[in-house]
Amino acid sequence: MNIKSPKRDRKSLFELRANVYSSIVSAIFLFFALDTQAFSVKVDPGSYAGEWSISGVSEYTSGPKTIELLEGRYFVYIGSVSVFSIDVLADGYVQVNNGYSASGAINSLAFNTKDVLVETSGFSGEWEISRVTGKLKGSQTLPLVPGNDYLVYVGGGDLANFSFSFDQPLNSGVGTVSSGAAYGLLNSLIFNTQDVIIAPGNLLSYWQIVGVGDQPIIYTQGESTVRLLADLDFTFISSVNSFSVSSPCEITSQPTPLPYYPSLSSATFYCPPADQDSDGIPDYLDNCILTPNPDQLDSNSNGIGDSCDATIDPAPTTKKPKDKKSSKKNSDNSNRPPKKSKVKSIKSKDQANQLGQKKSKLNKLRAI
Numbered sequence: 001m002n003i004k005s006p007k008r009d010r011k012s013l014f015e016l017r018a019n020v021y022s023s024i025v026s027a028i029f030l031f032f033a034l035d036t037q038a039f040s041v042k043v044d045p046g047s048y049a050g051e052w053s054i055s056g057v058s059e060y061t062s063g064p065k066t067i068e069l070l071e072g073r074y075f076v077y078i079g080s081v082s083v084f085s086i087d088v089l090a091d092g093y094v095q096v097n098n099g100y101s102a103s104g105a106i107n108s109l110a111f112n113t114k115d116v117l118v119e120t121s122g123f124s125g126e127w128e129i130s131r132v133t134g135k136l137k138g139s140q141t142l143p144l145v146p147g148n149d150y151l152v153y154v155g156g157g158d159l160a161n162f163s164f165s166f167d168q169p170l171n172s173g174v175g176t177v178s179s180g181a182a183y184g185l186l187n188s189l190i191f192n193t194q195d196v197i198i199a200p201g202n203l204l205s206y207w208q209i210v211g212v213g214d215q216p217i218i219y220t221q222g223e224s225t226v227r228l229l230a231d232l233d234f235t236f237i238s239s240v241n242s243f244s245v246s247s248p249c250e251i252t253s254q255p256t257p258l259p260y261y262p263s264l265s266s267a268t269f270y271c272p273p274a275d276q277d278s279d280g281i282p283d284y285l286d287n288c289i290l291t292p293n294p295d296q297l298d299s300n301s302n303g304i305g306d307s308c309d310a311t312i313d314p315a316p317t318t319k320k321p322k323d324k325k326s327s328k329k330n331s332d333n334s335n336r337p338p339k340k341s342k343v344k345s346i347k348s349k350d351q352a353n354q355l356g357q358k359k360s361k362l363n364k365l366r367a368i
Contacts, residue, residue, distance in 0.1 A: 037070065037071065038068045038069065038070055039068070039069050039070070039071075039088060039092040039107055040066050040067075040068055040107060041066065041067050041068075041069045041088065041092075041094060041107050041108065041109055042064065042065075042066050042107060042108050042109070043064060043065050043066070043067055043109045043110075043111075044064045044108070044109070044110040044111065045062070045063065045064065045111045046110060046111050046112070046113050046143070047113045047143040048078075048111050048113050048143055048144065048145055049062065049132075049133075049143070050062065050078065050079055050129070050131055050132030050133065051079065051131040051132070052076065052077060052078050052079075052111075053076075053077045054067060054069075054074050054075070054076055054077075055074060055075040055076075055077065056074070057069065057074065060077075060131065069088045070088065071088050071089065071090055072087070072088060073085055073086070073087050073088075074086050074087075074088065076101075076102070076109075078101075078111075078132075078145045078148050079129060079130055079131045079132045079148070079150050079151065080130040080131040080151050081130070081149045081150065081151050081163060082145070082148030082149050082150060083148070084096070084097065084098050084101040084102070084147060084148065085097045085098075086102070086104065086109065091106065092106050092107050093105065093106045094106075094107070094108060094109045096109070098147050099170075100112060100146055100147055100167070100170045101145050101146060101147040101148060102145070111145050112145065112146060113143040113144065113145055113146075114143065114144065114146050114166075114167065114187065115141050115142070115143055115144075115187065116141070116142055116143075116144050116166060116174065116187050116188070116189060117139065117140075117141050117187065117188040117189070118139060118140050118141075118142060118188075118189045118191075119139050119188055119189065119190045119191060120137075120138055120139045120191050120193075121190060121191040121192070121193040121227075122193055122227045123154075123191050123193050123212075123227055123228065123229060124137070124138075124212065124227065125137070125154065125155050125209070125211050125212030125228075126154075126155060126211045126212070127152060127153065127154045127155075128152070128153050129142070129150050129151065129152055129153075130150070130151040130152070130153060130161075132144070132150060144166055146166055146167030146170065147166070147167050147168055147170065148165075148166060148167075148168075149163050149164070149165050149166075149168075150163060150164055150165075150166065151163045152164065152181075152182070152189075154181065154211070154229055154232055155209065155210055155211030155212050155232075155234055155235070160181075160229070160232035160233055160234055161232075162177060162178045162179040162181045162182065162231075162232070163177070163178045164176065164177045164178070164182065164184065164189055173185075173186045173187045173188075174186070174187060174188060174189045177189075179231040179232065180192055180230050180231035180272070180273035180282055180284065181229040181230060181231045181232050182229070183284050183285070191229050192229060192230050192231070192273060192282075192284045193227050193228060193229055193230070194227070194228065194230055194271065194273075194274050195225050195226070195227050196225065196226050196227075196228050196245055196246055196249050196271055197223065197224075197225050197245070197246035198220075198223065198224055198225075198226055198236070198243065198244075198245060198246075199222075199223040199243060199244045199245075200222070200223075200238050200239075200240050200242070200243040201240045201241070201242030201243055201244075202239075202240045205221070205222075205238060205239045205240040206220065206221050206238070206239050207220055207236060207237060207238035207239065207240075207243065208220060208236075208237050208238075209226060209228070209234050209235065209236055209237075210234070210235040210236075210237060212226065212228065212234070228271060230271050230272060230273040230274065230282075231270075231271070231272060231273050232270070232271075233252060233268050233269070233270050234268065234269060234270075235266060235267075235268055236255075236266070236267050236268065236269060237258070237264055237265070237266050238255065238264065238265055238267075239263065239264055239265075240265070241255045241265050242255065243255070243267070245269050245271070248271065248272050248274070248275075249269055249270065249271035249272075250269060250270060250271075251267060251268070251269045252267075252268045252269055252270045253267050253268045254267060255267040276289055276290055277289060277290050277291055277292045277293075278292065279292035279293060279294045280294050281293075281294060281296060286305075287303060287304055287305035287308075288304070288305035288307045288308035290308070291305070291307045291308040292307070293305045293306070293307035293308070299312060300312065
């Protein structure tokens with residue numbers, strides 16, 4: 001008995017294969033069509049005048065620009081070290097992932113800005129925020145993008161630098177500073193300065209600190225006092241091969257002749273942050289500047305360490321029972337107002353002055 005194979009419909013099979021191939025091609029076309037859809041996104045930096053870029057799409061630029069972006073994630077750079085991410089969604093909506101560096105909308109990205117006061121505290125040299133400002137002098141108020149880090153160069157070249165964070169998290173003000181060169185107070189960056197005596201080996205010789213002083217370069221003759229930032233390295237140029245700096249500063253490299261001007265020598269020096277009570281806590285962080293207290297204990301959280309706080313109650317003492325005569329005497333004087341302690345008043349005044357000096361430091365620095 002012969003069993004015949006079922007007859008195949010060659011036309012139906014061909015059509016089926018054609019439909020499958022067509023579906024695959026359509027899917028591939030649709031995939032690439034969606035993948036390559038671009039959105040014209042307007043980037044508005046607002047009052048931020050520094051440079052910005054979008055990784056893989058644009059070079060560093062400034063001011064408002066319209067950028068072609070595909071759907072996906074991008075990283076926006078502010079200045080030279082700051083970055084936050086955005087997502088361009090399928091409908092062209094720009095989503096800012098940290099929620100406060102910028103505001104997104106359909107085909108739109110607008111930077112948020114807040115003013116930051118840079119208080120130079122009497123430092124007369126040059127400074128700049130990398131890719132945000134040019135060379136500046138004196139205190140300045142600058143609009144910055146919150147939620148980012150910024151790199152500050154002090155003096156000439158890039159030897160002396162530090163970074164600081166701003167509004168990380170939101171409304172936290174100027175936060176972590178990478179060195180003792182400055183510190184944050186609300187929305188202010190305050191330079192931590194101290195006076196340094198510079199004395200060349202020959203008092204008739206001329207010298208300068210690069211980027212500090214009048215520009216174009218004007219050399220100083222003989223010994224002089226210069227106000228510099230702490231915890232940074234500075235470059236010194238002199239017409240002699242020896243010089244000294246006042247304590248606690250120290251020379252960190254020996255003078256060497258300049259290759260392009262051998263009659264001048266260059267060296268570097270470093271000044272640690274001041275610590276007047278030698279307790280290992282620099283003055284700008286110390287809650288008792290003149291009283292050693294490495295533990296920084298502050299029981300009542302008033303900003304003054306227990307070691308120098310007049311409002312801290314003394315330890316209780318054991319008192320002897322009063323005799324009848326003294327009790328009677330105290331009873332007779334019970335209606336009299338208590339006498340004021342002159343010693344306590346004097347101590348309180350001293351401590352109040354110390355607290356006032358600490359809390360009004362910013363105002364004093366502005367007056368320099």
